[in-house]
Amino acid sequence: MLESLALAVLEPLEIPLYDDDMLKLLVRFGINCVVVTILVCLVYYKNSGTKDFLFTYFMINVMVFFICFTLKKFDLGLGMALGLFAIFGILRYRTDTIPIKEMTYLFMVIGIAVVNSLANKKMSYAELAFTNIVIVLLSAFLENLSFVKRxxxxxxxxxxxxxxxxxxxxxxxxxxxxxxxxxxxxxxxxxxxxxxxxxxxxxxxxxxxxxxxxxxxxxxxx
Structure with a gap:
């Protein structure tokens, strides 16, 4: 009954109640959340010990993911994705200047969101997994190099x-x-x-x- 009511409300607006992209959204969002959680909590926070940017990293990652996935439905192309990437990548706050390392992590969480949301049929899940794993492992490796002074x-x-x-x-x-x-x-x-x-x-x-x-x-x- 609820489904019939929803269809009756949404049908005049030409909005489908469900389509095949919903499953893609859930899978890719799950991958995105797992990767950014590992990067932010197990790599960044473990080595920096500060919680100042945790909220920022998670929320910007999620927002960029949903924006890119939504805009992908409109076939706006790679140019729009790169434009969004650039806008968020140079984001600065008027309260405090973000240190270069924190800005790098911000760039990384934005990149993860863009890659996971805009991947299409030309990119397999194996390639997507490899991309995410390399980002996380390389970050962890560089953070833990004994000769790199922090x-x-x-x-x-x-x-x-x-x-x-x-x-x-x-x-x-x-x-x-x-x-x-x-x-x-x-x-x-x-x-x-x-x-x-x-x-x-x-x-x-x-x-x-x-x-x-x-x-x-x-x-x-x-």
């Missing part, structure tokens, strides 16, 4: 503005290492506020050189 960053609001001079760099570095407990590789001075006598400092350090790290990418007031 440089982390912390942003600090620092009140000893008199040390923010090239001539007193060593004093500034020593004071920051004593206060933070980090072995710092380099620092970058940001905006200087002479009214409040504060300066924003980006502190960079290598994760494998630290004895213990409590967190990353957090703003501290020292």
């Amino acid at each position: 440089e982390m960053r912390e942003q600090i609001l620092y009140e000893k503005i008199e040390l923010a001079k090239p001539a007193r760099y060593e004093e500034l570095l020593a004071d920051l290492e004593e206060r933070t407990g980090l072995k710092i590789s380099r620092i970058e001075l940001g905006q200087i506020n002479f009214l409040n006598d504060t300066v924003e400092i980006n502190v960079y350090y290598f994760l494998h050189e630290q004895e213990s790290i409590n967190g990353v990418n957090v703003t501290r007031r020292i």
